[in-house]
Amino acid sequence: MALTSSMLFSSVGKKLLNAVSGLTLLGFILAHLIGNLTLLTGNSDAFNAYGHFLIHKTGVLLYVFEYGLIVFFLLHIITAVSVWWDQQVARPTSYKKTASGGDTSKKTLSSTTMIYTGALILVFAIMHLITFKYGPAEAQGYTTIVDGVEMRDLYRLSIEVFLKPGYLIWYIIANALLGLHIRHGFWSAFQSLGLNHPRCTPILYKLGIVVALIMGFGFVVIPAYIYFKGGVL
Amino acid sequence: MSETKNITVHLKVWRQKRNEKKGRFESYTVKDVSTDSSFLEMLDLLNEDLTKSGKEPLEFDSDCREGICGTCGLVINGVAHGPQQAIATCQLHMRKFKDGETLTIEPFRAKPFTPIKDLIVDRSAFDRIISKGGYVSTNAGSPQDANAILIPKKNSDLAMDAASCIGCGACVAACPNASASLFTSAKISQYALLPQGQPEATRRASQMVDQMDLEGFGNCSNHGECEAVCPKQITIANIARMRREFFKAALRS
Ligand code: HEM
Numbered sequence: 001m002a003l004t005s006s007m008l009f010s011s012v013g014k015k016l017l018n019a020v021s022g023l024t025l026l027g028f029i030l031a032h033l034i035g036n037l038t039l040l041t042g043n044s045d046a047f048n049a050y051g052h053f054l055i056h057k058t059g060v061l062l063y064v065f066e067y068g069l070i071v072f073f074l075l076h077i078i079t080a081v082s083v084w085w086d087q088q089v090a091r092p093t094s095y096k097k098t099a100s101g102g103d104t105s106k107k108t109l110s111s112t113t114m115i116y117t118g119a120l121i122l123v124f125a126i127m128h129l130i131t132f133k134y135g136p137a138e139a140q141g142y143t144t145i146v147d148g149v150e151m152r153d154l155y156r157l158s159i160e161v162f163l164k165p166g167y168l169i170w171y172i173i174a175n176a177l178l179g180l181h182i183r184h185g186f187w188s189a190f191q192s193l194g195l196n197h198p199r200c201t202p203i204l205y206k207l208g209i210v211v212a213l214i215m216g217f218g219f220v221v222i223p224a225y226i227y228f229k230g231g232v233l
Numbered sequence: 234m235s236e237t238k239n240i241t242v243h244l245k246v247w248r249q250k251r252n253e254k255k256g257r258f259e260s261y262t263v264k265d266v267s268t269d270s271s272f273l274e275m276l277d278l279l280n281e282d283l284t285k286s287g288k289e290p291l292e293f294d295s296d297c298r299e300g301i302c303g304t305c306g307l308v309i310n311g312v313a314h315g316p317q318q319a320i321a322t323c324q325l326h327m328r329k330f331k332d333g334e335t336l337t338i339e340p341f342r343a344k345p346f347t348p349i350k351d352l353i354v355d356r357s358a359f360d361r362i363i364s365k366g367g368y369v370s371t372n373a374g375s376p377q378d379a380n381a382i383l384i385p386k387k388n389s390d391l392a393m394d395a396a397s398c399i400g401c402g403a404c405v406a407a408c409p410n411a412s413a414s415l416f417t418s419a420k421i422s423q424y425a426l427l428p429q430g431q432p433e434a435t436r437r438a439s440q441m442v443d444q445m446d447l448e449g450f451g452n453c454s455n456h457g458e459c460e461a462v463c464p465k466q467i468t469i470a471n472i473a474r475m476r477r478e479f480f481k482a483a484l485r486s
Contacts, residue, residue: 011412011452012442012479083410083452090344090411090451096245096258097337099311101407101461103318104468111456112409188455194480196473 011086014079019192021076022185026211028069029178033218040225042233044155045146051154052146077122084115106205110184110212117181124174131161159231162223171223179216186211239265240332242275246291247339251350258337268328272315273298273305275327292351298323300464303399306406307352308339313403313462321401321464341406345413345448356402358448359416363400365444366437367420369429388426395422397465404459404467410451415459417445418475419467425478435485438478 007013035054038046054062100107110117136142137152144153161167186208187201226233241264249256263282266275273295280290296304300321307322309315315325330336338352346354396419404415421438424430430437453472460469 007439007479007483010442010479011414011446011450012476013483014452016476016480083454087410087412087451087454090449091342092344093256093342095308095311095339095342096247097308097311097339101312101318101458103461104457105461106455106457107409111454114454184455191455191469191473192476194473194476196470198470201470 009082014082015192017075018079018083019189021072021079023189024072025069025076026182026186026189026215029215029219033215036219036222039155039158039222040233044144044153047155047158048144048146048151048153052149052151056151073125077118080115080118106184106187108184110180111188114181114184117177120174120177121181124170124178127170131167132157135161159226162226163231165227168223168227172220175216175219178219179212182215183208183212237267237269238332239267240327240330240334242266242327242330243333243335244279245335245337246352248291248351249340249348256348256351266327268326270327271298271323272307272309272325272327273323292349292353294353295323300324301399303401303464306341306401306403308341308406310337313341313406314401314464318461319464319466321399321403324464341402343402343405343411343413343450345411345450346402346405354402356400358450359400359402359413361448362413362417362441362444363420365440366433367424367441369424370433371429382428384427392423392426395419395426395467395471398423398463398467399465401464403462403464405450407458407462408451408453409456409458410454412453412459413445413448413450414453414472414475415463415467415469417441418469418471421475421478422471425474434478435482438475438482439486442475442479 008017035050038050041047058065132154135157138150142153142157143150144156145151162171187205190196190201190204241262244261244263245258246261247256248259261279261282263275263279266278270278273293276291276293283290293307294304296302298305300323303321305322306314309322309325314320314322316329317325340346340348340352340354341356342354345358346356349355398416398419400416402416405411405413408414421441424437425434455469455472457469460467
């Protein structure tokens with residue numbers, strides 16, 4: 001019989017799915033960040049070649065990853081909203097006064113705002129896709145030639161976008177929220193998977209802060225660098 | 234030791250009549266409270282005053298008043314069992330509070346903990362979770378030789394730690410999600426760590442978690458507030474163990 005759907009959607013199962021999908025998304029954005037660093041080389045060919053590689057050289061794998069990502073994203077959102085909804089129902093009368101028990105508590109601004117930071121990440125992700133994936137392409141004249149092959153000039157688009165101060169501010173806010181989401185999310189995912197160890201868990205908890213900072217600042221460094229260099233890298 | 238003195242405290246207490254849908258806060262002032270008295274003794278003083286003036290005394294749960302039965306439990310100034318760690322409400326003393334301080338006193342709030350009266354809530358949901366497997370159903374027979382079954386010291390210690398749960402419900406009260414994961418995980422862990430618990434391990438983990446969900450407790454988001462208020466300092470490592478037991482059960486069943 002193995003895993004039944006009722007087990008997967010039990011309180012424990014839901015958190016398993018939420019954690020697996022959350023860690024997958026984290027893996028994706030980490031790879032995304034590393035890839036984007038090619039922008040900072042200032043060599044437009046490097047970034048375009050990277051984009052070209054992903055779009056034209058990965059074949060069917062690209063679709064596997066794209067659809068896989070959508071599935072994990074949806075799974076994450078569904079389980080997250082369900083966890084959040086259960087919590088609304090489970091305490092019909094709220095406390096007049098709430099305070100933290102302190103001591104070993106891991107309740108933080110991050111842990112109590114997961115649904116809000118998550119929702120804004122979703123808004124950001126959609127707008128980000130509209131700007132880039134569905135943004136101006138060859139038809140609008142965004143073409144370039146790398147290694148003798150004509151391709152979409154994603155470098156030009158990225159530079160143009162990040163020269164607008166509004167975008168920069170929005171990216172700073174969105175990525176700070178992403179960092180906040182990961183600050184609790186990182187260690188919490190391991191706990192949800194049943195992985196708790198007296199020596200490892202405190203390390204994972206601290207590592208979560210490091211990962212959150214890398215994510216929060218990493219994605220801001222790129223647009224900020226472009227903006228303050230006036231697009232000439 | 235700080236010196237004994239008498240203080241005055243102002244209370245904002247949740248009052249709710251039997252079968253009443255909604256309760257409300259009432260304000261009281263209790264004078265001449267010795268700082269050596271316990272929190273519940275302070276409430277006893279309030280009740281004496283209320284009785285003398287012909288008012289209905291405040292109902293709250295308590296039994297052993299030495300922190301071992303798990304009957305008492307109040308949320309004091311927003312923290313289950315009050316400001317001091319690793320104790321039940323009955324072990325809290327008035328020396329923890331300042332003269333003239335206002336204390337907000339509320340019941341343990343969660344949907345499955347239905348209000349009975351004032352600060353008393355029905356915690357029988359915990360009993361129903363236990364009834365789904367929080368026991369070992371072997372016929373124990375006559376006493377065995379000591380060390381007939383070898384158990385690593387580490388496991389017996391961890392099992393004892395889990396078994397120290399007194400089922401007070403503070404974990405649920407303190408959880409932002411009103412989850413009963415700490416309680417349920419302690420009751421699963423105390424057997425998961427011992428050989429005697431193995432024959433029924435699969436059934437225990439899946440059925441107790443099922444019952445926990447059925448009662449209407451929330452999910453666990455790993456805030457760890459439960460551990461911070463637990464009078465027996467049960468750790469959330471038990472929640473991780475419950476999850477492992479549940480996954481094992483899912484794969485075995
Ligand atoms: C790149 C995007 C995202 C990443 C990397 C990410 C990562 C994570 C991780 C690692 C966790 C911890 C899982 C656990 O506690 O077991 C988590 C939890 C959570 N995520 Fe996300 N997430 C992302 C997007 C979203 C979105 C779009 C939402 C929208 C609703 C969301 C809502 C939540 C919520 C509410 C929780 C906490 C669940 C709980 O209370 O237990 N996340 N996320």
